[in-house]
Amino acid sequence: MGTGYITKQLATDLAFSNRGQLSAVASRSKGSAAAFAQPFGNIRAWGSYEQLLSDPEVDAVYIALPNSMHFPWTINALQAGKHVLCEKPMATNAQQASLMFAEAVKVNRVLVEVFMYRSHPLMQAVWQQVQQGVIGQLRLIRTNFCDHAEDPAAMACFDGKLAGG
Secondary structure, eight states: OSSSHHHHHHHHOOOTTOOOOOOOOEOSSSSHHHHHHGGGGGGGSSSHHHHHHHHHTOEEEEEEEEEGGGHHHHHHHHHHHHHHEOOOSSSHHHHHHHHHHHHHHHHHHHHHEGGGGGGOHHHHHHHHHTTTTTTOOOOOOOOOOOOSSSSGGOOOGGOOOOGOO
16 A cells, blocks of 8 residues: 555565565555556556455555554455555554554454564574573663655655654
8 A cells, every 4th residue: 555665665675575476556546556566567556545455366465654544544454354564653652553453353364563673684683692691681772763864844754744753
């Protein structure tokens, strides 16, 4: 769901996966979806998110919409019987996140927030070193994530009205 920069990154990298394939894309307009789909070959381009959720060939969806749209579309996707990979932040508050996970349990579907570091081989190696006591006793972990943005004002993830920033 969505045709922005991060969705294109995931779609491009999915070609190297042996566990999944890109089969469809949805946008608010058919034209945007079709333009996104073109470089990826024979994938369906839907002009609405509802059409994507009605597609019986789609088993799981990646939700990369503005942050304010994560909650409703995750719930809709789960209720449509789809597994969900939702871009971060998954929700705008703890209550929404709780409801999302409760719905996933209710419909027996997988819901995961995109947070690559949890499964990145480097992080796995660090965690193994911590567990084995190689680097000493763990007392505190403090992390920070930064990314350079050429024009933050043009990006939905920085728009406070869309739960970004």
